[in-house]
Amino acid sequence: MTEMAANPPGTVGHMRSQMQAFVWRLLGSRWKLIIRNVRKQKSRNILLGALIMFSSFVIIYFSQFLAGVHQNFSQNLVALATGDVFISSKVTREMDKNIFERDYEYFRLTPPFADEIKHLPGVNAIAPRLEFDVKVATEIDSIPFRAMAFDRAVDENLYANFSLVEGRMFNKGAYEIIVPVDFARRNVIKVGDRIRLIATTLNKKVNLIDYEVTGLFNSISLSAWFDNYVYVDLAVARVLVDDPEAVTRLNVSIAPDVSVKGVMEELRARLSRVPVPANPVLEPMEWQDSAQIFSELTGALQLSYVTIIVIITIMVAASLAFSTMLNILERTKEFATLAALGAAPKEIRFILVGETMTLALFAAASGVALAAQTYLITAEWGIPIENKELSGFLGSSHFFPAFNLSGYMLGIMLPLLVAFVSSYFFALRVSKLPIAEALADR
Amino acid sequence: MEIALNNVRKDYTLGKTQVEALRGVNLIVKDGDFITIAGPSGSGKTTLLNMLGCLDTCQSGEVLFDGVNANTLSATERAYLRNEKIGYVFQSFNLMPVLNVYENVELPARIGRRREASGPLRDWIMHLIEEVGLSDRVDHRPDELSGGQRQRVAIARALVNKPKLVLADEPTANLDSETAARILDLMRAINRDEQTALVFSTHDQDIIKHCDYVLRMRDGLLAS
Numbered sequence: 001m002t003e004m005a006a007n008p009p010g011t012v013g014h015m016r017s018q019m020q021a022f023v024w025r026l027l028g029s030r031w032k033l034i035i036r037n038v039r040k041q042k043s044r045n046i047l048l049g050a051l052i053m054f055s056s057f058v059i060i061y062f063s064q065f066l067a068g069v070h071q072n073f074s075q076n077l078v079a080l081a082t083g084d085v086f087i088s089s090k091v092t093r094e095m096d097k098n099i100f101e102r103d104y105e106y107f108r109l110t111p112p113f114a115d116e117i118k119h120l121p122g123v124n125a126i127a128p129r130l131e132f133d134v135k136v137a138t139e140i141d142s143i144p145f146r147a148m149a150f151d152r153a154v155d156e157n158l159y160a161n162f163s164l165v166e167g168r169m170f171n172k173g174a175y176e177i178i179v180p181v182d183f184a185r186r187n188v189i190k191v192g193d194r195i196r197l198i199a200t201t202l203n204k205k206v207n208l209i210d211y212e213v214t215g216l217f218n219s220i221s222l223s224a225w226f227d228n229y230v231y232v233d234l235a236v237a238r239v240l241v242d243d244p245e246a247v248t249r250l251n252v253s254i255a256p257d258v259s260v261k262g263v264m265e266e267l268r269a270r271l272s273r274v275p276v277p278a279n280p281v282l283e284p285m286e287w288q289d290s291a292q293i294f295s296e297l298t299g300a301l302q303l304s305y306v307t308i309i310v311i312i313t314i315m316v317a318a319s320l321a322f323s324t325m326l327n328i329l330e331r332t333k334e335f336a337t338l339a340a341l342g343a344a345p346k347e348i349r350f351i352l353v354g355e356t357m358t359l360a361l362f363a364a365a366s367g368v369a370l371a372a373q374t375y376l377i378t379a380e381w382g383i384p385i386e387n388k389e390l391s392g393f394l395g396s397s398h399f400f401p402a403f404n405l406s407g408y409m410l411g412i413m414l415p416l417l418v419a420f421v422s423s424y425f426f427a428l429r430v431s432k433l434p435i436a437e438a439l440a441d442r
Numbered sequence: 443m444e445i446a447l448n449n450v451r452k453d454y455t456l457g458k459t460q461v462e463a464l465r466g467v468n469l470i471v472k473d474g475d476f477i478t479i480a481g482p483s484g485s486g487k488t489t490l491l492n493m494l495g496c497l498d499t500c501q502s503g504e505v506l507f508d509g510v511n512a513n514t515l516s517a518t519e520r521a522y523l524r525n526e527k528i529g530y531v532f533q534s535f536n537l538m539p540v541l542n543v544y545e546n547v548e549l550p551a552r553i554g555r556r557r558e559a560s561g562p563l564r565d566w567i568m569h570l571i572e573e574v575g576l577s578d579r580v581d582h583r584p585d586e587l588s589g590g591q592r593q594r595v596a597i598a599r600a601l602v603n604k605p606k607l608v609l610a611d612e613p614t615a616n617l618d619s620e621t622a623a624r625i626l627d628l629m630r631a632i633n634r635d636e637q638t639a640l641v642f643s644t645h646d647q648d649i650i651k652h653c654d655y656v657l658r659m660r661d662g663l664l665a666s
Contacts (some may be wrong), residue, residue, distance in 0.1 A: 029545070029552035036540035337536040340497055341527020341550045341599075344518040399457065432517070436498035440488070 007440035030347065034354040041327070048323055049363035052419075055312040056367025056411040057374075063407025064306050064375050069301060071402040077297055078287045082127040082157045083251030084260050085289065087117070087267065089280040104131065104248040106202050106241065107279040117250065120266050122258035127155040128236050128247040129278060136179075136230060137196040137208075145183070147197060148229040148238030155251070162226070167191035167215030175236050177211035180227040184216045188430050197230075201242035254283070260286060280415040309410075322434045324356055328430050336438030337429050343432035352427040353420060364412045371411065375401055443508055443527060443606040443639070445471045445494055450503035452489050465487040465662035466503065470585075471607065474637040476630070478650050481659035487643040488533075488611055490659065494641055495528050495609045496520050525553060529600030531610035535592040537584040537599075544580045545596045547571060571599040573628045575621060589616040597625055601632060607639045608632075614646050626652060 038045055038174050078084050103341045109128050118126050130149040135210035150158055152172050157170055170176035179189060191213055196207045211232060219226030225316025238244050267284035335348055452464040462541045479487050492498040493505055496512050505512040537546050547567050571577055576596035584592055593616045600608050614622040632638050642649055650656055658665040
């Protein structure tokens with residue numbers, strides 16, 4: 001052929017044209033037509049391709065963003081809880097609505113029980129906490145509130161997330177208390193004041209103790225949760241509930257190289273085998289699971305993701321359908337010619353759907369590449385978070401997206417599916433064209 | 443192959459007007475026939491070619507391909523029949539704009555992958571291209587060719603599958619006399635060697651001189 005004549009054998013040009021001819025032979029006429037027609041409608045297909053690429057990018061990147069929120073939040077939660085797992089009274093369906101407002105029952109953490117848990121294989125440390133309803137009595141009023149008690153020596157992550165606006169932390173073993181700054185302002189409580197906590201003991205009696213306010217805090221993490229508590233030392237809180245072994249939750253920290261699932265099984269076996277006397281039924285739970293429940297409860301992000309996917313799908317489907325329709329109007333005679341030359345209806349459908357899907361495939365692949373690139377960059381450097389509360393929520397000054405394979409699958413499969421569905425109807429119609437009429441332009 | 447049209451009628455609706463394109467046409471085309479159909483514009487020549495080429499269906503009567511009624515075939519079977527047995531040369535060429543000369547000629551042979559572009563096929567395609575005088579235009583696309591050159595590509599394309607019947611609407615209308623004569627010789631040779639039936643709609647006296655039968659159409663009827 002002329003290409004061969006222009007490129008003598010042995011030259012790079014000759015080899016290239018040979019290779020090109022070989023590839024075209026492999027592809028066959030249908031693919032030749034498909035690829036060349038996609039290239040022919042350059043400006044329209046560039047616009048359409050850009051839309052699909054952007055859609056793919058948004059679907060993938062948003063999924064990585066969501067996974068990042070969940071991962072960042074879970075990691076933060078595990079850190080805050082000083083443990084991957086916690087043991088508490090059995091969670092009922094009613095209690096399961098919000099993990100931060102569950103009313104766990106008291107149980108007794110006897111020294112042998114604590115030792116046994118602490119020495120289970122894979123367990124790093126344990127951190128008991130006591131959460132309970134109180135009435136905070138000031139000189140003016142008596143306000144229903146929640147109290148949390150913890151041991152500063154073993155649970156330092158918790159108070160690392162307080163930002164003391166005024167005063168200092170309570171001391172171990174002292175009848176001291178820190179309160180949220182907003183709560184203090186509303187109830188005219190100052191550092192140095194004494195407030196009285198009234199609580200129900202394990203024996204269902206009412207007890208009260210005075211505490212000195214040593215600090216006012218703002219939470220810098222999970223604000224809604226932290227601001228709903230006043231905090232005291234575990235030992236003195238146990239005096240208030242009149243039981244030196246009382247806890248409502250035992251956080252269990254697991255060694256980094258140990259399987260959480262394995263330790264969970266050990267804990268389940270232990271808790272079912274030897275119930276602690278006078279305790280409610282106890283069960284272990286993963287903070288990761290709790291984080292999942294929390295993420296689902298917040299729901300807004302997932303909802304916006306679904307909304308975005310729906311909008312994108314409609315936009316892409318409408319654009320592709322419109323483009324396919326234009327294609328048919330412009331090329332009716334071409335399709336009729338193919339039919340006249342012997343292309344069966346299914347071959348004509350293949351060509352038309354193939355054109356749309358080829359465009360969608362290339363565009364979605366570009367979207368995947370762009371999303372992967374953006375992910376790699378942002379996962380390396382992180383996105384700075386200006387908002388203090390959000391930063392606290394995620395436990396970091398930077399947000400890091402997380403890899404999400406299903407997002408990639410969706411980002412490539414959805415455009416292809418939409419391309420197929422939106423072009424197939426038109427392809428079906430064009431494959432049934434009255435050939436003579438279409439050729440005559442009647 | 444024998445194609446028989448028995449009392450074929452075909453009507454069209456053009457706007458609000460009903461046009462009787464064919465009003466009971468009877469015709470038999472056999473292997474090796476060389477027939478020209480002459481007649482004024484609108485007399486039904488193209489419709490008759492469409493019927494013979496299985497591109498259209500009739501309202502009444504029957505079109506029999508070797509005794510098989512085309513109306514009873516499925517769309518895919520009709521496509522297969524067109525691809526295997528019939529070659530077309532359209533008045534407006536109808537070449538694929540994105541394919542070059544070689545690929546356009548090759549297209550009917552590759553549709554449905556019923557044939558591979560093996561060595562003999564490539565040689566045959568190149569032979570056809572050479573015969574229509576386009577050896578130096580193999581890699582050119584239709585928009586880089588003149589009207590006459592496009593016509594020649596369309597003729598080569600019609601012959602690539604060695605059809606049993608070639609239908610052509612004014613096949614030499616855009617050709618100079620020298621090329622027209624060469625094309626006619628080529629088709630005549632195929633007609634003679636392969637027993638391919640040729641049915642042309644034409645006003646070209648040179649073609650009319652060479653053909654076996656001249657049929658004249660008027661108002662949807664074969665007059666002679």
